[in-house]
Amino acid sequence: MFSARQLTVSGARNFSSSAATAYKVAVLGAGGGIGQPLSLLMKLNHDVTDLRLYDIRGAPGVGADVSHIDTNSVVKGYGPESDGLSKALKDVDVVLVPAGMPRKPGMTRDDLFNTNASIVRDLAKAIADNAPKALVGIISNPVNSTVPIVAEVFKSKGVYDPKRLFGITTLDTLRANRFIAEVTSSDPTKENVPVVGGHSGVTIVPLISQTSHPDISGETLDKLTHRIQFGGDEVVQAKDGAGSATLSMAQAAARFGSSLLKGLKGESPVEPAYIDSPLYKSEGVDFFASFVTLGKSGVEKVHEVGKVSDYEAKLIETSKETLKGNIAKGVKFVAENP
Ligand code: NAD
Numbered sequence: 001m002f003s004a005r006q007l008t009v010s011g012a013r014n015f016s017s018s019a020a021t022a023y024k025v026a027v028l029g030a031g032g033g034i035g036q037p038l039s040l041l042m043k044l045n046h047d048v049t050d051l052r053l054y055d056i057r058g059a060p061g062v063g064a065d066v067s068h069i070d071t072n073s074v075v076k077g078y079g080p081e082s083d084g085l086s087k088a089l090k091d092v093d094v095v096l097v098p099a100g101m102p103r104k105p106g107m108t109r110d111d112l113f114n115t116n117a118s119i120v121r122d123l124a125k126a127i128a129d130n131a132p133k134a135l136v137g138i139i140s141n142p143v144n145s146t147v148p149i150v151a152e153v154f155k156s157k158g159v160y161d162p163k164r165l166f167g168i169t170t171l172d173t174l175r176a177n178r179f180i181a182e183v184t185s186s187d188p189t190k191e192n193v194p195v196v197g198g199h200s201g202v203t204i205v206p207l208i209s210q211t212s213h214p215d216i217s218g219e220t221l222d223k224l225t226h227r228i229q230f231g232g233d234e235v236v237q238a239k240d241g242a243g244s245a246t247l248s249m250a251q252a253a254a255r256f257g258s259s260l261l262k263g264l265k266g267e268s269p270v271e272p273a274y275i276d277s278p279l280y281k282s283e284g285v286d287f288f289a290s291f292v293t294l295g296k297s298g299v300e301k302v303h304e305v306g307k308v309s310d311y312e313a314k315l316i317e318t319s320k321e322t323l324k325g326n327i328a329k330g331v332k333f334v335a336e337n338p
Pocket residue numbers: 028029030031032033034035054055056057098099100101102103112116119123138139140141142143168169170171172199243244245246249
């Protein structure tokens with residue numbers, strides 16, 4: 001006998017017209033500070049019918065908990081035993097990866113490299129083996145380097161498609177929208193500040209000249225730009241050793257994950273993301289964040305950075321120089337530690 005829920009899910013898969021909204025999503029690192037609220041938010045997403053939660057600890061509990069929410073998806077939590085990672089990933093459409101250590105006060109994101117590089121490399125191998133066609137969103141820091149790590153692993157496995165790999169930089173845009181609204185007394189929900197470059201300190205470049213507040217200048221512009229670039233530090237300091245942004249990040253990743261699913265459905269949402277980008281490849285910068293249009297195969301269009309002020313042009317130059325080193329570090333890590 002089938003339950004009503006099973007019938008709904010399997011029924012949806014049997015009709016090609018409804019199959020487009022029956023998506024399988026995996027969260028890797030689902031037991032953590034980001035992973036738990038992100039799992040909750042993906043459970044609330046009606047495009048998801050099959051939610052797989054994996055962590056080296058705690059995921060079955062998180063899975064059992066969110067599985068009681070009365071949305072139309074099945075949820076299962078997996079641990080590392082009994083090949084749980086492969087089961088969690090088998091043929092999923094979207095993978096979101098918040099696995100790995102967060103910062104403590106006094107650390108940069110790059111200080112997380114030694115711990116998180118191998119975690120992300122190993123998860124990338126499992127994704128390549130079990131869900132080679134999935135759209136993959138990387139949250140684990142340092143994003144500027146972990147995304148190139150995933151790319152190198154996928155290349156070594158012969159499954160690399162640059163259109164399907166994303167570093168999730170949505171939180172930078174959320175912060176920029178919020179912070180510019182505080183400066184201008186505007187409605188943050190009406191803002192959409194372009195933030196380009198990467199996801200750490202000086203690599204984060206908000207393009208205030210392209211917003212509806214291009215006149216922000218002088219000390220106000222310096223302070224706003226600095227706050228957007230170093231917004232993560234505010235949370236790390238306030239949490240005082242207990243980690244970094246988790247709730248705002250879960251919201252950011254849920255928005256990005258939702259847009260990936262909308263793209264798969266044939267809509268064309270536009271989101272910021274750190275991707276294998278053509279924009280500055282000729283200058284040796286292989287990955288760069290900008291707005292991208294999402295579609296059925298992932299990235300459909302990479303938006304140009306567009307006209308920027310002299311102030312922003314200088315910030316972009318600094319970002320590119322730093323990114324080159326961050327990217328090379330990820331590539332070297334996989335070459336030396338395959
Ligand atoms: P956390 O410590 O609360 O959770 C991390 C989880 O990863 C833990 O549950 C841990 O068990 C799990 N984990 C460790 N190794 C694993 C493995 N091999 N496989 C599966 N799971 C594994 O940390 P958090 O606050 O959730 O942050 C997670 C990561 O996200 C950090 O690296 C942090 O810096 C990063 N982050 C990125 C952004 C962004 O904007 N991209 C924002 C905030 C945090």
